[in-house]
Amino acid sequence: MLDKKTEPDGTGGSSLPDSSIAAVARQFSGGILITDPEGRIQWANQGFLNLTGYSLPELMGQKPGPLLQGEGTDPQAVQQISEHLKRKESFETEILNYTREGKPYTVYLKVDPVFSENGSVECFIGFQTDVTQKRRQAQLMQSILKSAHQVIVTLDLEGHILTFNEEASRLLGYTESEALGSLNPLTFFDPEELKFRANV
Numbered sequence: 001m002l003d004k005k006t007e008p009d010g011t012g013g014s015s016l017p018d019s020s021i022a023a024v025a026r027q028f029s030g031g032i033l034i035t036d037p038e039g040r041i042q043w044a045n046q047g048f049l050n051l052t053g054y055s056l057p058e059l060m061g062q063k064p065g066p067l068l069q070g071e072g073t074d075p076q077a078v079q080q081i082s083e084h085l086k087r088k089e090s091f092e093t094e095i096l097n098y099t100r101e102g103k104p105y106t107v108y109l110k111v112d113p114v115f116s117e118n119g120s121v122e123c124f125i126g127f128q129t130d131v132t133q134k135r136r137q138a139q140l141m142q143s144i145l146k147s148a149h150q151v152i153v154t155l156d157l158e159g160h161i162l163t164f165n166e167e168a169s170r171l172l173g174y175t176e177s178e179a180l181g182s183l184n185p186l187t188f189f190d191p192e193e194l195k196f197r198a199n200v
Helices: 018-026 048-054 064-068 075-086 131-146 166-172 183-188 190-198
Strands: 031-035 043-044 091-098 104-115 121-130 153-155 160-164
Touching: 031 048, 064 075, 075 091, 075 104, 104 131, 104 183
Parallel strands: none
Antiparallel strands: 031 043, 031 121, 091 104, 104 121, 153 160
16 A cells, blocks of 8 residues: 655655655656556656646646547557556556647656555556657658668668668668568678569
C-alpha cells in the first residue's frame, strides 16, 4: 500500500507517496505518475508537472487519458493502453499528448502495475520521457531520404543497413525491404551483381 504520509520532494512543493519512491523521483528527469487501480491520479513528480503544465492539485483524482490526449492522439494507441491496463500488465509505447496550454508533445511511456501480497493491483506507476525532438528529427530524416536525388545508405557499427532511400533502390536495383534485411553492403561493390540487378 502507498504510505498515507507524505514528505516534500524539494521540487516545487509536490509531495511523495513514500520515501522509497523519493530517490527515484528526484533522479528521474522525465515524468512519473502514480494512479490508483481505477486509473485516477494519486501523485506526479515535478518532471511530469513541468512536462504537462498542470499543477498537482489540478491532476489529483483525474484520469490521465482524457486529460492529456487530444485530436492528434492515435486512437489505436489509446485502445492498446486501455487493454494493457485492463489486463493489469506492464507495457511500453509512444503516444502524442497535449499540455495544459494545448501544445502537442510525444512521450515514450512505460507503465507497470504494483501488486499487493494477495495479488491485487495497488496502483500503476508510469514513467514518461519526452521524445518530441527525437520524433521531429526522425521525420526530418525521412523527408530528406525521400526527396534526395542522391543515393543515401547508412550502416550501423556492425555493418547492417539502417536506411536505404528511393534513389538507392532505383540505381542499385534492390527494394528497401531487401536492403534492410540480410543484404551485405559489400554486394554494392560487385560489378556482376549490380549488372544483373540493373537488368532485372
